[in-house]
Amino acid sequence: MVQLQDNKTLHVAIIGGGPGGLATAIALSALSNVEVHVTLYEKARELREIGAGLNIGYNSWRCLELLGARSEVTGHLIDEVQQRNGLDGNLLAKRGPSSLPVKYQSRRVRRTRLQRSLLSQVPAGIIQLRKELISIENLPEGGASLNFSDGTQAFADLVVGGDGIRSVVRQTAFPDHNIKFTGTTIWRTLVPSSLISHIPDVPTCTSWWHGTAGHVYFSPVDDPSETDSENQEIEISARFLVDPETDKVRRWSWGVDTTNENVEAHFTNYDPRVREALSKVPKDSWKEFSAFAGPRLNELHAWNKLVLIGDASHPLTGAFGSGAAFAMEDGWILAQGVEYVFSTLASKQSSFSKDEGLRKVLSIFDTIRSPYYKRMYQHLDNMKAKFAGVADTFEGRLQARIAAFSEGGLDWIYQNDIEQVWKEWLQQKDDSIPGQVDASFVSSSL
Ligand SMILES: Cc1cc2nc3c(=O)[nH]c(=O)nc-3n(C[C@H](O)[C@H](O)[C@H](O)COP(=O)(O)OP(=O)(O)OC[C@H]3O[C@@H](n4cnc5c(N)ncnc54)[C@H](O)[C@@H]3O)c2cc1C
Structure with a gap:
C-alpha cells in the first residue's frame, strides 16, 4: 500500500484527460500559495479527441x-x-x-483545438498515459490508494473524478448510481x-x-x-x-x-x-x-476525498451542448476552493488538519456546483413535462421545438461567468464551515 509521503503537500490525483481533467490540472498547478502535487492519470495511449x-x-x-x-x-x-x-x-x-x-x-x-489548447497549458510531467483506474481504496489513516489495470498503485489525498460518463470514481463513490x-x-x-x-x-x-x-x-x-x-x-x-x-x-x-x-x-x-x-x-x-x-447526484463528493467533475458528476450526454464548459468550470472552482481553504483560511485560523481542510474544500465545491446542476436537471424535467403536453404528431413536436428555440431563457448556462460566481461566493461565504487548521499543513510560502 502506498503511504502518505509528508503532511505538507496536498497530493491530488486527477482521473481523466478530457476538458475537465485538463482544466483542473491547469488550475491546481497555477496555485502559488498552496503546495499541491498534481498527477493526471489517463487510460488512453495518447490524448486524442474524437x-x-x-x-x-x-x-x-x-x-x-x-x-x-x-x-x-x-x-x-x-x-x-x-x-x-x-x-x-x-x-x-x-x-x-x-x-x-x-x-x-x-x-x-x-x-x-480545444484539447490542444488546454494541453499546452498543463505543466510538463503531470500527465501519465495508459493508466486505467480500476478501483480506489479508502485508507483509514487518510487519503486513498488508486489501483490501475497495469497492476500499479498510487496514493492521493484527493481524487478528482474527471473520467467522464462511465466514471469509475463515480461508481466507487456512489455504487447505486446507474446510467x-x-x-x-x-x-x-x-x-x-x-x-x-x-x-x-x-x-x-x-x-x-x-x-x-x-x-x-x-x-x-x-x-x-x-x-x-x-x-x-x-x-x-x-x-x-x-x-x-x-x-x-x-x-x-x-x-x-x-x-x-x-x-x-x-x-x-x-x-x-x-x-x-x-x-x-x-x-x-x-x-x-x-x-x-443518469439521475442527479445529491452530492458531488464522497469519503471526504473523492470529488466528481464534468460528465462524471452529471451524466447528461451533452443535453445542453455545453458539457465541456461545465467540466472546465468545475475544475476551476475546485482549484479556487483549495486555494481559499489551504491558503486564505489557513492563515486566519489557528490549526486544521489536511482532512478537515479537504472537508471544507469539498463542501465549498458542492455548495457552488450542486445547485447549478440541480437547476439543469430541473430544466430538463420541465421540458419533458412541456413536451408531454404537445400533440404527438410531427408538426406538434416541431412547433414545440421551435418555440423552445425562440424562447431562449438559458443565459444562466450559456452566459455563466465562473469567476463572477466565485466572487459572489466569496462575498456571502460563511467561514464557520466546521474544521480545525493544522498549521504544519499551511504552505511554507505563507
Ligand atoms: C454528441 C455530443 C455532443 C456534444 N456537444 C457539445 C458541445 O457542443 N459543447 C460542449 O461544451 N459539450 C458538448 N458535449 C459534451 C462534452 O463532450 C462533454 O461534456 C465533455 O467532453 C466532458 O468532459 P469531461 O472532461 O468531463 O469528460 P470526457 O471528455 O469524457 O473525458 C473523460 C476522460 O477520462 C478518461 N477515462 C475514462 N475512464 C478512465 C479510467 N478508468 N482511468 C483513466 N482515464 C479514464 C477518458 O479516456 C477521457 O479522456 C457533447 C457531448 C456529446 C455526446
Missing part, C-alpha cells in the same frame, strides 16, 4: 481565459442559426448574430467543405433540420480568415431516437465506427439537400455515439 466539433460560447471563453488557454481555440463564428423542417426544408426560425463582443460570441470549433441508454443515437463527422459547398442552404451557417425522430445538424468549424479554403471542414451531426424500453441493440457510449449505409438509412425521408449532404460523407468517417444519462 467527436467532431463543439460549441465554445461565453461560459467556455471565460474558463479558457482564466486558464490562459483561449488563444489556440479558433473556429467558425456562429453568426446565424437556422431551424428547418427537415422533411420539406422550410425555414421555420432563425437567430442572428449575438450582441456580445465578438471575442465572447459562440464559435463551433474542432474538438482537437442507461436514453434512446438517442448520434452520428458525427467532419467533412471537407468542398464536398458539400454546392448544396443550397446546407453549408452556409449553423442549421438544424428536424425530422420525425431526430434531426441533422450542419455547422462549419473553421474560421475562413485562419484556415485555407481547401482545409475548411463542416461538421455533420445526425440524431435518431428510438424507444429505450424496447431497444434491444448493444450500445456503446462513445465513438464507435459505423457505415454510411447505416447512417443514411435513418434519414431517407429528409429533404433532398440533407440526403445529398449525407451521401457525400467519405466512407468510414462516421462515429456513432449512444447517449447514456
Whole structure:
C-alpha cells in the first residue's frame, strides 16, 4: 500500500484527460500559495479527441481565459442559426448574430483545438498515459490508494473524478448510481467543405433540420480568415431516437465506427439537400455515439476525498451542448476552493488538519456546483413535462421545438461567468464551515 509521503503537500490525483481533467490540472498547478502535487492519470495511449466539433460560447471563453488557454481555440463564428423542417426544408426560425463582443460570441470549433489548447497549458510531467483506474481504496489513516489495470498503485489525498460518463470514481463513490441508454443515437463527422459547398442552404451557417425522430445538424468549424479554403471542414451531426424500453441493440457510449449505409438509412425521408449532404460523407468517417444519462447526484463528493467533475458528476450526454464548459468550470472552482481553504483560511485560523481542510474544500465545491446542476436537471424535467403536453404528431413536436428555440431563457448556462460566481461566493461565504487548521499543513510560502 502506498503511504502518505509528508503532511505538507496536498497530493491530488486527477482521473481523466478530457476538458475537465485538463482544466483542473491547469488550475491546481497555477496555485502559488498552496503546495499541491498534481498527477493526471489517463487510460488512453495518447490524448486524442474524437467527436467532431463543439460549441465554445461565453461560459467556455471565460474558463479558457482564466486558464490562459483561449488563444489556440479558433473556429467558425456562429453568426446565424437556422431551424428547418427537415422533411420539406422550410425555414421555420432563425437567430442572428449575438450582441456580445465578438471575442465572447459562440464559435463551433474542432474538438482537437480545444484539447490542444488546454494541453499546452498543463505543466510538463503531470500527465501519465495508459493508466486505467480500476478501483480506489479508502485508507483509514487518510487519503486513498488508486489501483490501475497495469497492476500499479498510487496514493492521493484527493481524487478528482474527471473520467467522464462511465466514471469509475463515480461508481466507487456512489455504487447505486446507474446510467442507461436514453434512446438517442448520434452520428458525427467532419467533412471537407468542398464536398458539400454546392448544396443550397446546407453549408452556409449553423442549421438544424428536424425530422420525425431526430434531426441533422450542419455547422462549419473553421474560421475562413485562419484556415485555407481547401482545409475548411463542416461538421455533420445526425440524431435518431428510438424507444429505450424496447431497444434491444448493444450500445456503446462513445465513438464507435459505423457505415454510411447505416447512417443514411435513418434519414431517407429528409429533404433532398440533407440526403445529398449525407451521401457525400467519405466512407468510414462516421462515429456513432449512444447517449447514456443518469439521475442527479445529491452530492458531488464522497469519503471526504473523492470529488466528481464534468460528465462524471452529471451524466447528461451533452443535453445542453455545453458539457465541456461545465467540466472546465468545475475544475476551476475546485482549484479556487483549495486555494481559499489551504491558503486564505489557513492563515486566519489557528490549526486544521489536511482532512478537515479537504472537508471544507469539498463542501465549498458542492455548495457552488450542486445547485447549478440541480437547476439543469430541473430544466430538463420541465421540458419533458412541456413536451408531454404537445400533440404527438410531427408538426406538434416541431412547433414545440421551435418555440423552445425562440424562447431562449438559458443565459444562466450559456452566459455563466465562473469567476463572477466565485466572487459572489466569496462575498456571502460563511467561514464557520466546521474544521480545525493544522498549521504544519499551511504552505511554507505563507
Ligand atoms: C454528441 C455530443 C455532443 C456534444 N456537444 C457539445 C458541445 O457542443 N459543447 C460542449 O461544451 N459539450 C458538448 N458535449 C459534451 C462534452 O463532450 C462533454 O461534456 C465533455 O467532453 C466532458 O468532459 P469531461 O472532461 O468531463 O469528460 P470526457 O471528455 O469524457 O473525458 C473523460 C476522460 O477520462 C478518461 N477515462 C475514462 N475512464 C478512465 C479510467 N478508468 N482511468 C483513466 N482515464 C479514464 C477518458 O479516456 C477521457 O479522456 C457533447 C457531448 C456529446 C455526446
